[in-house]
Amino acid sequence: MKERNKMGTAVVTGASSGLGEVFAEKLAKRGYDLKLVARRKDRLDSIAQKLESKYGIKATNLVADLGLDTDLEKVAEELRNDKSITLLINNAGTSTLASVTNTSVIKQKEMVNVNITAVMLLSNAILPSFLEKNEGTLINIASVLGFYSLPISAVYSGTKGFVVQYTKGLQEEVKGTNIRVQLVNPATTATELWEVGGVPLSALEQSTIMTAENCVDAILSGLDQGELLTHPSVNDQNLIDAYEDARIKLMQGSQSGQPAERYNKI
Numbered sequence: 089m090k091e092r093n094k095m096g097t098a099v100v101t102g103a104s105s106g107l108g109e110v111f112a113e114k115l116a117k118r119g120y121d122l123k124l125v126a127r128r129k130d131r132l133d134s135i136a137q138k139l140e141s142k143y144g145i146k147a148t149n150l151v152a153d154l155g156l157d158t159d160l161e162k163v164a165e166e167l168r169n170d171k172s173i174t175l176l177i178n179n180a181g182t183s184t185l186a187s188v189t190n191t192s193v194i195k196q197k198e199m200v201n202v203n204i205t206a207v208m209l210l211s212n213a214i215l216p217s218f219l220e221k222n223e224g225t226l227i228n229i230a231s232v233l234g235f236y237s238l239p240i241s242a243v244y245s246g247t248k249g250f251v252v253q254y255t256k257g258l259q260e261e262v263k264g265t266n267i268r269v270q271l272v273n274p275a276t277t278a279t280e281l282w283e284v285g286g287v288p289l290s291a292l293e294q295s296t297i298m299t300a301e302n303c304v305d306a307i308l309s310g311l312d313q314g315e316l317l318t319h320p321s322v323n324d325q326n327l328i329d330a331y332e333d334a335r336i337k338l339m340q341g342s343q344s345g346q347p348a349e350r351y352n353k354i
């Protein structure tokens with residue numbers, strides 16, 4: 089009988105390209121068995137084969153369209169049943185970068201389904217077994233556009249804003265347990281997402297673009313350091329602290345139970 093992998097199994101959604109493909113490689117190198125989720129079977133097959141032979145781990149593919157309820161439920165069922173899972177990375181994401189009036193309802197719903205509903209339902213699926221074992225790691229990939237909107241990102245930013253607040257809520261829920269929930273806000277990273285979104289990387293200021301490899305290394309370094317909030321490209325920690333501090337103070341300032349004085353003029 090195969091000895092149980094002591095690192096357990098890591099599930100990476102969106103493992104067929106970009107950050108997810110790099111996560112798969114880095115986690116295989118750390119000794120995790122893998123379950124890789126995406127739509128493109130050919131890509132998952134070649135990634136899984138490569139990682140199995142290079143690192144001697146077991147890699148299984150779950151070919152699924154996370155925008156479809158039936159496929160999403162199959163993946164969720166797998167997460168509920170496989171007690172070897174120690175790490176879930178909700179990484180799969182999609183974007184259409186255009187004004188709302190120039191984005192079809194189908195594309196808008198696709199962003200909601202993949203970026204919001206799948207993150208929520210896969211987190212739902214894994215948390216009970218993490219809570220039962222009192223261990224496990226959940227990494228949710230949001231974005232700097234989760235706290236900032238462009239004229240071409242209303243829906244995408246909205247979906248990532250969900251991931252930010254949802255993940256913060258989960259962090260509050262698991263406080264006091266051994267479960268780790270890491271929220272990650274990458275900035276521009278060189279992946280296929282930009283082509284998918286309709287903005288080629290060549291149209292961007294090149295100095296703002298990080299490689300997928302550097303981004304994943306930074307995220308895993310943040311994880312190793314016990315961070316709950318990781319901004320891979322923000323060098324000045326004071327900016328992160330000031331933003332978090334202002335967010336908390338604004339919340340506290342809202343608890344007055346009275347209209348603000350500036351609204352007492354009529």
Ligand SMILES: NC(=O)c1ccc[n+]([C@@H]2O[C@H](COP(=O)([O-])OP(=O)(O)OC[C@H]3O[C@@H](n4cnc5c(N)ncnc54)[C@H](OP(=O)(O)O)[C@@H]3O)[C@@H](O)[C@H]2O)c1
Nearest residue numbers: 102104105106107126127128154180181276277279280281
């Ligand atoms: N690149 C950036 O600048 C950037 C910045 C901030 C945050 N992010 C976030 O980082 C995460 C990874 O994206 P990436 O940049 O690495 O882009 P990517 O290379 O396009 O990867 C996206 C992954 O998600 C999968 N995916 C998309 N739609 C799916 C669906 N309906 N069902 C199943 N899988 C689906 C894709 O696989 P298939 O096509 O094979 O299904 C692919 O593996 C996303 O959540 C993205 O929003 C990226």
